[in-house]
Amino acid sequence: MASPRALRSGAGRDPHAPVTNLVLLKLLVSARLRSQLAYRGSFLSDVAGQILLGLTEFVELYAIVHNVSSFGGMTFAQTLLVFGLASVAFALGDLLLGETDSMSETIRSGKLEVLLVRPLPVLLQLATSDFQLRRVGRLIFALAALAAALLFADIAWDPAKVVLALITPLAGAAIFCALFLGAGAMQFWILDGRQFANAFTYGGRYVASMPGAALFFPIQIFFTFVIPATLVAYAPSLVILGLDGPAGIPAWTGWLGLPAAVVLSGLMLLLWRAAIKKYTGAGG
Amino acid sequence: MPIIEVEELSREFQVMEPAGRFRRRKKTVHAVRGIDFIVEPGEAVGYIGANGAGKSTTIKMLTGVLVPSSGRVSVCGFNPVPQRKALARKIGVVFGQRSQLWWDLPLQDSYPILGAMHRMPEADWKPRFQELAGQMDLGEFLTTPVRQLSLGQRMRGEVAAALLHRPELIILDEPTIGLDMISKEKLRQFLDAERRENGTTLLLTTHDMSDIQRLCQRVLVVDDGAIAYDGPLTGLADVAGAVRTMVVDLAAPVHSADLLSLPDGAVHQGIEAEGIRHSVSFDPRKLSAATVLAAISSTAEVADLSLHEPDIEHLVRQLYGSARL
Numbered sequence: 001m002a003s004p005r006a007l008r009s010g011a012g013r014d015p016h017a018p019v020t021n022l023v024l025l026k027l028l029v030s031a032r033l034r035s036q037l038a039y040r041g042s043f044l045s046d047v048a049g050q051i052l053l054g055l056t057e058f059v060e061l062y063a064i065v066h067n068v069s070s071f072g073g074m075t076f077a078q079t080l081l082v083f084g085l086a087s088v089a090f091a092l093g094d095l096l097l098g099e100t101d102s103m104s105e106t107i108r109s110g111k112l113e114v115l116l117v118r119p120l121p122v123l124l125q126l127a128t129s130d131f132q133l134r135r136v137g138r139l140i141f142a143l144a145a146l147a148a149a150l151l152f153a154d155i156a157w158d159p160a161k162v163v164l165a166l167i168t169p170l171a172g173a174a175i176f177c178a179l180f181l182g183a184g185a186m187q188f189w190i191l192d193g194r195q196f197a198n199a200f201t202y203g204g205r206y207v208a209s210m211p212g213a214a215l216f217f218p219i220q221i222f223f224t225f226v227i228p229a230t231l232v233a234y235a236p237s238l239v240i241l242g243l244d245g246p247a248g249i250p251a252w253t254g255w256l257g258l259p260a261a262v263v264l265s266g267l268m269l270l271l272w273r274a275a276i277k278k279y280t281g282a283g284g
Numbered sequence: 285m286p287i288i289e290v291e292e293l294s295r296e297f298q299v300m301e302p303a304g305r306f307r308r309r310k311k312t313v314h315a316v317r318g319i320d321f322i323v324e325p326g327e328a329v330g331y332i333g334a335n336g337a338g339k340s341t342t343i344k345m346l347t348g349v350l351v352p353s354s355g356r357v358s359v360c361g362f363n364p365v366p367q368r369k370a371l372a373r374k375i376g377v378v379f380g381q382r383s384q385l386w387w388d389l390p391l392q393d394s395y396p397i398l399g400a401m402h403r404m405p406e407a408d409w410k411p412r413f414q415e416l417a418g419q420m421d422l423g424e425f426l427t428t429p430v431r432q433l434s435l436g437q438r439m440r441g442e443v444a445a446a447l448l449h450r451p452e453l454i455i456l457d458e459p460t461i462g463l464d465m466i467s468k469e470k471l472r473q474f475l476d477a478e479r480r481e482n483g484t485t486l487l488l489t490t491h492d493m494s495d496i497q498r499l500c501q502r503v504l505v506v507d508d509g510a511i512a513y514d515g516p517l518t519g520l521a522d523v524a525g526a527v528r529t530m531v532v533d534l535a536a537p538v539h540s541a542d543l544l545s546l547p548d549g550a551v552h553q554g555i556e557a558e559g560i561r562h563s564v565s566f567d568p569r570k571l572s573a574a575t576v577l578a579a580i581s582s583t584a585e586v587a588d589l590s591l592h593e594p595d596i597e598h599l600v601r602q603l604y605g606s607a608r609l
Contacts, residue, residue, distance in 0.1 A: 015407035024400045031397050035388035038429065114384045116349045119372035120401055280365050281295075281351040 024120075028128035050137030054087060057209065058145060072211030077152040078241055079211055084146030085233035086209035089172025091139035096127055097177045098135060100184025101201065104191050112279065122276060126184075153241060161240050167258055172208070172232035174261035178268040179204050179227070185268065185275035200227060208232040213246035220248025228260040285361065287453050287485045288323035288346065293355035294509075295341050315341040317509040318355065325452065328479055328486040330500035330517075338509040339489045343457055346487075347377050360452055373402055376446030380458035383438065384445055385430045391441050392426040395448060402449035409448060416444040420474055436467030443471065447478065454478075456488040460495050472498045493593050527565045529553065529592040530576055534560055535585035545583045550576050 017023075036043055061083055065076045074082070106112050106126075115125045146169075155161065183197030190196060207215070207223045212230040215223065223229040230249050238245045239254030295316040303309035316338040323329055333339050344350035345357055348364035348371050357364060360374040378384075385394040399409030417423060420440045425433055433441065439459060446454055456475075460468045476499055478484050490496065496503055496517055503520050505513035513520055537559030538544055541552040550566040566576050573591055580586060 015410065016405050018405055019400045019403045024403075027397050027400050031386055031389060031393060034393070035386060038388040110379065110382045113344070113347075113349050114379065114382050116368065117347050117372055117375075117377045118384075118401055119369045119403075121369075280349060281353075 025128070028125075032128055047137035050135060051141045054138050054141035054145070057087075058083065058141075061210070072213035072215075072246075073243065074211045074213075074241075075153075077149060077154075078237065078243075080145060081149035081153050081241065082211055082233045082237045083209045084142060084149045085168055085172060085237060086205065087142030088139065088146050088169040089232050090176050090205045090208065091135060091142045092169065092173035093176025093180055095135045095139060096173070097180040097184070099129075100126060100180045101194065101197065103184040103187040104194055107188065107191070107279070116280075123181075123272060155240060156242060164236055164239055164254065168233070168236040171257035171261040174265055175228055175232050175257070176201070176204065178261065178264040181265075181268040181272050185271040188275035188278050204229040204232075208234070210234075212249045215246075215248075217246075217248050220246060224249050224253060228256070228264060231257045231260045285325075286322045286358075287325045287327075287360055288321070288487070289356070289358040290319060290321050290342075290346075291356040293319050293342070293345065293352050293357055295338075295345060295350065295353045314509050316345070316352075316506075319506070319509075319511050321504060321511060321514060323485060323487065325485050326479065326483045327502060328476075328500045329488075330496040330503045331487060331489045331506065332491075332496065332503060333489075333506035333512075337506045339506055340457065341509075342506065343455060343489065347375065347455060348372070373449060374452050376449070376451035376454040378439075378442050378446045378454070378456045378459055380439070380456070380461045383430065383442065385438070385441055387431050388429055390427045391422065391430055391433065391437075394430070394441070394445060398445055398448050404449060412448060412450065413444070416447060419477065420444050421470070436463050436470075439463060439467065439471060440474075443474070447484070450482065451484065453485040453487065456486070458489055458491070460490060460492050468492070468494070475499055528568050528573070529563055529565045530573060531561060531563045531590045531592065532577075532580055532586050533557075533588040534562065535587045538562070538584050543583065545579050547571055547575050547579045550579070 061071075061079060062076070065071045065074075065079050071079050106115075112122070115122045115129075118125065150165070179201050183193075183201050186197050187193040204223075204227055207219075207227075207229040212220055212224070212234040215230075220230065224231060224235070231253060235245065235249055235251070235253040236257055237243075237254075238249075238251045243251065245251045245253065293316060294314070297313045297315060299311050299313055300308040301311045319338075319342070331339055331342070341350065345352050346359050346364060348359075348368035351365045359371060362371040362374070364371055384398075385391065386397065395409065395413045396406075399406070399413070402409075404412075417426065420443070422437075422440060422444060425437050428437075430438060430441065443454075443456070443459065446456075454475075459475075460471060463471065472495065475486060479486050479499075486499065488495065488499065501516060503513065503515065503517050504511060505520065539555070539559045541555065541562070544552065544562060546552060546564060547566075549570050550564050553563040553565050555562055562580075564576060564580070566573075577586065577589065
């Protein structure tokens, strides 16, 4: 982790200090943040827009639950927990790798070649070059929703549930990062694949933020064991709330978030490497 | 040891072309076919050819962006694609059309990041940056966001960025495209000085004949994916029979080409503007512009004149025309 020495060299005190990964990362991220602050007006309206977007999704959910009193076997506060967990996970994933979404533009404009002739992994450059601060707006809203849910849903806490509640947003973020990565990689093959890729990322978010029991059975299976969207929030929520799941998403899947994140990330990283190889013509 | 070694290098692409209303057929396009060349450290080589001749494909194979279909390529002792990141520390690349600078930040903010990417401590990159900024006159616009720079300013910034890590080889893809005369000249002077002082090898693609004249002792002409010519520029003009064109505006109209006296070897090309504007072509190896002008002035008063150098496209076309006949 951050050694005091590395931090000091980052501040430019010792001009002879070697460039550590941490120093480089700080430089890349801070450059990105400053870039975004260059357009203050548009930045602020973006942040506001992202909060509004989160709010709209919330109102949609509220409208459903308000009218049916129980949505997929869940009360409003319980639904809010699913929504909050999913939103935090998505916001974090989007913050880190959201721009792989527009990979086809990066390829078409030739920007990818600029990234390829630098001595850094392309993925690291993409993650830092597109660290979209405005997406923080979404994260702020998501955290507020999650906090409210944890407060209002009657949860009988025990140590295991506390651990799960802490792991879940991070594992979920990793799952969304992996989905974004896969969406980016896909666009190396399907140059106009942005819309198709969005089906997995934004579609995954939509599924993740609603009670899985409300889904059609085969869809439950698909979004649990193929695209692990329900593992992001719904399945862990079942465990935290002490509920039984529907047939396609049994409650024990609540603990599958982390392993699913590891497996999916691994697979998507392989796909990404294959995509870069495909671009350079080195493989496949 | 040569800095670039290319042997029997080929690259082909599979493209789909329509065959009938719905069917599509795979077609193989040979972008580069079996080229060989060697570049020694410190050389300045112009890599020229028409659009689609295979220049960019070659550059991509040299920089590790594209794998060759067959053949061997070695740059700074590396195999470009598998050793892309190691190679990136030894070479600098400038893509004329794309920026490697941070678009929304002041120009000076890009250099610390690039320095860090190349793992250069501040004590290492900063003096180099100050040296480059001084030579390229970046001073007055260092605090301007890159997106607000003029093309000429930005290109100077780009070249400085590519040279920050003291690469052994700098590859420039159309560095002077779209620049005005003064910016072009500044850039050329700088590149020439950089090569002389630091021994940096230079490989550039260009459409501008004067880039080659000012910078390169050696020209590689690529046509249809193959090397059509490799040698000094003067030799290329010999092979291709380069002609210059002088356009004169006369003080009073002269309506017939015969009324204008021309030295032997100069050819009257045409009359415009009702006898005012005449163009005359001549071989610069046999006649000087002064001789041509003196001859014309002896019969008519010259009000204005301009000289047109043969462009590379034209030379290459000539070269190929003569090689194929």
